[in-house]
Amino acid sequence: MAKTASKAAKKAAAKKAAKKPAAVKKQAPAKKRPAEKKPASGGDKQRFTLYGSMTSGPTYTVGLMLSLCRHPFSYIHVNLREGQHRLPDYMVKNRYGQVPTLRDGQTFLVQSAAILEYLAESLGKFEGRTAHERQRIREWLFWQWDKLALPILRLRARARGFRQFGDEVRVMYDTEAKTALAVLEHELARSEWVVGRRPTIADVGVYGVIRYAAEASIDLSPYPHVAAWKKRFETQPGFGTPEQILPMESRLL
Numbered sequence: 001m002a003k004t005a006s007k008a009a010k011k012a013a014a015k016k017a018a019k020k021p022a023a024v025k026k027q028a029p030a031k032k033r034p035a036e037k038k039p040a041s042g043g044d045k046q047r048f049t050l051y052g053s054m055t056s057g058p059t060y061t062v063g064l065m066l067s068l069c070r071h072p073f074s075y076i077h078v079n080l081r082e083g084q085h086r087l088p089d090y091m092v093k094n095r096y097g098q099v100p101t102l103r104d105g106q107t108f109l110v111q112s113a114a115i116l117e118y119l120a121e122s123l124g125k126f127e128g129r130t131a132h133e134r135q136r137i138r139e140w141l142f143w144q145w146d147k148l149a150l151p152i153l154r155l156r157a158r159a160r161g162f163r164q165f166g167d168e169v170r171v172m173y174d175t176e177a178k179t180a181l182a183v184l185e186h187e188l189a190r191s192e193w194v195v196g197r198r199p200t201i202a203d204v205g206v207y208g209v210i211r212y213a214a215e216a217s218i219d220l221s222p223y224p225h226v227a228a229w230k231k232r233f234e235t236q237p238g239f240g241t242p243e244q245i246l247p248m249e250s251r252l253l
């Protein structure tokens with residue numbers, strides 16, 4: 001009996017051992033893959049498609065950045081007058097229903113300042129070299145939309161007949177634009193470029209607005225450092241005017 005019992009016990013133990021899962025090797029936590037660095041320029045012609053309008057300042061800013069980076073791009077004309085920016089197939093690319101939108105592979109990017117940051121980082125050009133520089137650049141990009149772009153682009157839109165408002169509002173925007181220009185003048189009196197010692201996306205973003213000052217009937221001569229910086233910016237390789245950079249019609253590469 002005892003013999004049988006011990007035999008049964010042995011059998012049960014063997015069964016248990018067979019059931020026991022093999023020791024699982026502890027796996028190291030999956031390492032986060034570094035973001036893939038895509039080619040900085042040249043060959044990959046099909047990488048970027050810019051959706052925009054020739055008359056749009058923010059579209060120009062993105063096209064200008066690509067041109068300064070010497071990166072070719074396809075272009076899809078979005079007809080704002082016909083309301084193409086509000087059509088469902090465009091709204092899935094740009095939730096704000098605005099131009100520009102930049103397609104990079106399967107990703108659609110919106111808001112010109114955010115696109116500038118994205119391009120600087122992924123192409124490795126016109127970016128801040130230190131955390132401090134990147135922070136300063138971001139400050140200028142936020143300021144530029146808050147204080148500089150709004151009055152200048154609204155005045156330009158009025159001059160072109162895209163927006164209607166009376167003289168009281170025109171004077172308000174004019175005053176706001178001049179206040180912002182005085183801030184920029186003060187900065188550029190101390191520094192050749194908006195941030196640091198070389199052009200960055202802060203310059204590209206600010207230039208994309210200053211370009212339209214004349215169309216907004218704003219004279220830059222009271223701001224000599226801004227005027228000199230504008231000229232300096234225009235001598236960079238890859239620089240082009242909106243007419244040189246943005247086609248009237250769609251262009252697929």
Ligand SMILES: N[C@@H](CCC(=O)N[C@@H](CS)C(=O)NCC(=O)O)C(=O)O
Pocket residue numbers: 055056057058059080085097098099100110111112113145
């Ligand atoms: N903050 C936006 C501004 C874009 C913007 O204002 N786009 C205008 C054309 S210049 C537009 O799409 N307007 C049509 C609308 O807002 O309905 C950016 O930087 O991308």
